Amino acid sequence: MPARPSDLDPTIAARLKRDADGLVPAICQQYDTGEVLMLGYMDDEALHRTLTTGRCTYWSRSRREYWVKGETSGHQQWVKSVALDCDADAILVKVDQVGAACHTGDRTCWDADVLDAVAGERPKQSS
Template sequence: MSVPEAETTLDPAIAARLKRTPDGLVAAVVQEHGTGDVLMLAWMDDEALHRTLSTGKATYWSRSRGEYWVKGATSGHHQRVVKVSLDCDGDALLVTVVQTGAACHTGTHTCFTDDLLEGQ
């Protein structure tokens, strides 16, 4: 399901810097403030980014449900946004949050629990 065509109030200067996927999304890497743990990867369009920046609540686009979701709205596992940074290419965001509860929908602190290679 693709992102809806909608008017957004995202600052045009920020919007101009984003390099989106063909379906209008930018990857959002979510990192825990204080620990530096990478918690999850989610997706944002212009409207989700605008909502995140204006409310301080992490808001994402759910590709599977085809709707916006505020992290913790149903689970209670909220993310208070501390900082949002854009990478040098404009195709990824780093969202630094204070995490309440588990970040992963499986109930774990981080979504990155399956190590494929661990250096020595």
């Protein structure tokens, strides 16, 4: 991970539960439809950039660098809201997605590989 200090609000930074590499999973969701678009990873600096620029910034684990979604592809993510989950070990970023969210060109990263699963049914309530 980069050694540069982050300008992330210290009260937010103190709450985050990071993995061994200093990363927190960031779920990206279309703000108006609820469609889950992708999963990325943020460290403190990526979260700070996301909160202060209105564009999603992630840490690329493979390239070992920051990347702003859509910077090269044009498939941008415009931030609408950002929230931590109850344990502060995951981030939910609601965005207005322009174009494909997945690097394969699909709208979401979950379009192509749907697994067979038994669908559960909630028990009927007795009256």
